[in-house]
Amino acid sequence: MNMLSINVNGKSVSADIQPRTHLADFLREKLNLTGTHLGCEHGVCGACTLLVDGVPTRSCITFAVACQQAEVTTIEGLDEDEITRELRAAFTREHGLQCGYCTPGMIVSARDVVLRMDAPTEHDIRIAMSGNLCRCTGYVGIVRAIQQVVRERRARGIAAIPNGNRTRLGPSGSGHAAAVAATAVAPAKLVDAPQVGNAQAAPVAAASLKDTNWKPQTSFTESFTVAHPVGLVWDFFANIGGVASCLPGASLAGEPVDGHVNGQIKIKVGPISAEFQGVADVTRDDATRSGTIVGAGKDKRSNSSTRGLIGYSVKQGEAPDQTKVDLTIGFTLTGALAQFSRSGLIQDVAGRIIAVFVQNLEAKLSHRAEGGTGDEPAIVKEFDAGALMRTMALDYVKRAFGWLFRRK
Numbered sequence: 001m002n003m004l005s006i007n008v009n010g011k012s013v014s015a016d017i018q019p020r021t022h023l024a025d026f027l028r029e030k031l032n033l034t035g036t037h038l039g040c041e042h043g044v045c046g047a048c049t050l051l052v053d054g055v056p057t058r059s060c061i062t063f064a065v066a067c068q069q070a071e072v073t074t075i076e077g078l079d080e081d082e083i084t085r086e087l088r089a090a091f092t093r094e095h096g097l098q099c100g101y102c103t104p105g106m107i108v109s110a111r112d113v114v115l116r117m118d119a120p121t122e123h124d125i126r127i128a129m130s131g132n133l134c135r136c137t138g139y140v141g142i143v144r145a146i147q148q149v150v151r152e153r154r155a156r157g158i159a160a161i162p163n164g165n166r167t168r169l170g171p172s173g174s175g176h177a178a179a180v181a182a183t184a185v186a187p188a189k190l191v192d193a194p195q196v197g198n199a200q201a202a203p204v205a206a207a208s209l210k211d212t213n214w215k216p217q218t219s220f221t222e223s224f225t226v227a228h229p230v231g232l233v234w235d236f237f238a239n240i241g242g243v244a245s246c247l248p249g250a251s252l253a254g255e256p257v258d259g260h261v262n263g264q265i266k267i268k269v270g271p272i273s274a275e276f277q278g279v280a281d282v283t284r285d286d287a288t289r290s291g292t293i294v295g296a297g298k299d300k301r302s303n304s305s306t307r308g309l310i311g312y313s314v315k316q317g318e319a320p321d322q323t324k325v326d327l328t329i330g331f332t333l334t335g336a337l338a339q340f341s342r343s344g345l346i347q348d349v350a351g352r353i354i355a356v357f358v359q360n361l362e363a364k365l366s367h368r369a370e371g372g373t374g375d376e377p378a379i380v381k382e383f384d385a386g387a388l389m390r391t392m393a394l395d396y397v398k399r400a401f402g403w404l405f406r407r408k
């Protein structure tokens, strides 16, 4: 982890981040500045364009740590900016947007054109804006909007600023780097280190996996309820092999010895399949009916590693024969599969894995409640995130249609 100190939209921000975190991910996920859009994530479409030290910059291919002490301005920080206000009005007048996905990046680049170019022709504007792609408008309205703003400003006697006041050479964001040691102050910490799981048990378990300083990069909470008494559920959770068998794709190499167990989990995302082999430490506290599972694993084929922590707490549900289970989940994914660790996506996928887990758990608990005799209940054993993604896409379309028809 690296300590990042930057200025975002006029406010000092500091946070502990992974060196590989891109500026766009940092702004969207840690600061909730979602006006910066992500399209291609390869520096091609321009949707993620924002200003670093006043220079339009692709935030999807800029490491946040490369912007140490830089001034970052996102579309949210341009709310009161005069040129941006004029561009917004002109884009509206000229139909310079349709779905609006490209618009934040378009506006940032257009602002740069208005600021720097004295009397650009249509051709000049098209060349200057060629790094911003729009799949909806056909660009005519965008170009017209920019031409209008340039024309009106020059008519009001506002001249272009050659180079947009840029005085520094080198990549954007690099301007302040040399001065960090001399000028570093201690700004308010905006992003707290995530706390995961049972406060007493988690550090104990983490210590046995050696690196006590590890903190999960992504964390979230989930809860579920099962229609069985709390005592039965808590007893079932004592059998880590039984719990693992409810998790699609997971299996153990044997029973835990001194709270330590080897196992594996297989995950399939469309054509990509990964098999993480690893170890886990398990702790459990009868007094608070809570516990933790701390694990680390590696998928050799993709050379990806993961480290994760699940904290759980088993409580009485609202009805007498109901049990509520609260989960806190934290993990870090590195290597080729790290692209799947974006928190919104992973949380949605995790929610669906948990739904399958609960379905399997219900089946096993019912079997146990009936005395555990007869055949083992049928459970879902495989997890295919590709199938889940398709369901998610379908859900999304259903939600969108629901929203559309509710409006009428």
Ligand code: FES
Pocket: 037, 038, 039, 040, 041, 042, 043, 044, 045, 046, 047, 048, 049, 058, 059, 060, 061
């Ligand atoms: S998302 Fe950054 S250029 Fe496309």
Ligand code: FES
Pocket: 096, 097, 098, 099, 100, 101, 102, 103, 133, 134, 135, 136, 137
């Ligand atoms: S308005 Fe839809 S991508 Fe540009």
